[in-house]
Amino acid sequence: MRARRLVPLAILAPIVLAGCQLPSFGAYKGATSQGQDAYKLWQGFFIAGIVVGGFVFLLIVWAVFRYRRRHDAVPRQTQYRPVIEILYTVIPIFIVAGLFVFTVITENEVDAVPKSQVTIDVTAFQWGWQFYYPATGKVVIGQTLEQPQMVLPVNRAVTIHLESADVVHGFYVPEFNFSRYAQPGVVNTFNFNVLHTGVYRGQCTQLCGLYHSLMLFSVRAVTPAQFDVWVHQTSGNRPTIGQLKQQIRANGPGA
Numbered sequence: 001m002r003a004r005r006l007v008p009l010a011i012l013a014p015i016v017l018a019g020c021q022l023p024s025f026g027a028y029k030g031a032t033s034q035g036q037d038a039y040k041l042w043q044g045f046f047i048a049g050i051v052v053g054g055f056v057f058l059l060i061v062w063a064v065f066r067y068r069r070r071h072d073a074v075p076r077q078t079q080y081r082p083v084i085e086i087l088y089t090v091i092p093i094f095i096v097a098g099l100f101v102f103t104v105i106t107e108n109e110v111d112a113v114p115k116s117q118v119t120i121d122v123t124a125f126q127w128g129w130q131f132y133y134p135a136t137g138k139v140v141i142g143q144t145l146e147q148p149q150m151v152l153p154v155n156r157a158v159t160i161h162l163e164s165a166d167v168v169h170g171f172y173v174p175e176f177n178f179s180r181y182a183q184p185g186v187v188n189t190f191n192f193n194v195l196h197t198g199v200y201r202g203q204c205t206q207l208c209g210l211y212h213s214l215m216l217f218s219v220r221a222v223t224p225a226q227f228d229v230w231v232h233q234t235s236g237n238r239p240t241i242g243q244l245k246q247q248i249r250a251n252g253p254g255a
């Protein structure tokens with residue numbers, strides 16, 4: 001009888017588990033090595049959640065059927081089960097401790113700033129972005145609909161110094177699984193190791209005023225050779241942050 005009940009489970013299990021072969025659980029796989037670390041942590045958390053949630057769900061279903069109402073008889077009442085009580089206290093503590101340890105390991109990997117070959121100073125302002133390359137003096141700047149583009153090389157460590165010229169902004173690149181505050185007077189430093197060439201959209205994630213929703217940018221990852229050519233091209237006469245802010249105030253967003 002028991003064995004017969006297990007047959008549907010044995011059929012269902014591979015089908016359900018097969019879905020777990022490529023589980024992204026709605027997250028980006030990460031176009032940077034740091035983003036991939038965050039992605040792996042996300043996967044681990046999600047699988048842990050499925051295991052715990054599935055176990056709790058099975059217990060609920062079991063209790064519902066095992067102790068459903070029968071002949072108005074009160075079921076046998078029990079209390080003080082030290083073994084079970086210790087288990088349901090200790091196991092969750094171990095689960096939380098495990099999640100904590102993996103989180104700390106991932107945070108240390110994502111926040112590590114080893115020496116890099118490329119440095120970019122990113123300044124957020126109302127409402128746009130400036131990307132400054134101190135090695136060559138190259139500047140990219142643009143507001144709202146101009147969507148300025150930060151160019152960086154793949155397969156090289158790139159260090160970003162992020163700050164704000166006015167209020168708090170958020171520097172967010174979804175495909176990097178990465179977001180940081182851009183704060184006035186505080187420089188946030190982090191590294192990107194981009195793995196694949198391509199264009200990745202970015203946006204401000206901190207409500208920062210009238211044209212916050214238009215505060216967009218993109219990141220273009222190119223080969224190191226292409227980057228070296230690009231970063232040595234002169235950027236020409238670029239407006240300053242102050243000029244762009246005046247322009248937005250006078251004419252609204254856009255070029």
Ligand SMILES: [Cu+2]
Pocket residue numbers: 124125168169170204205206207208212215
């Ligand atoms: Cu902003």
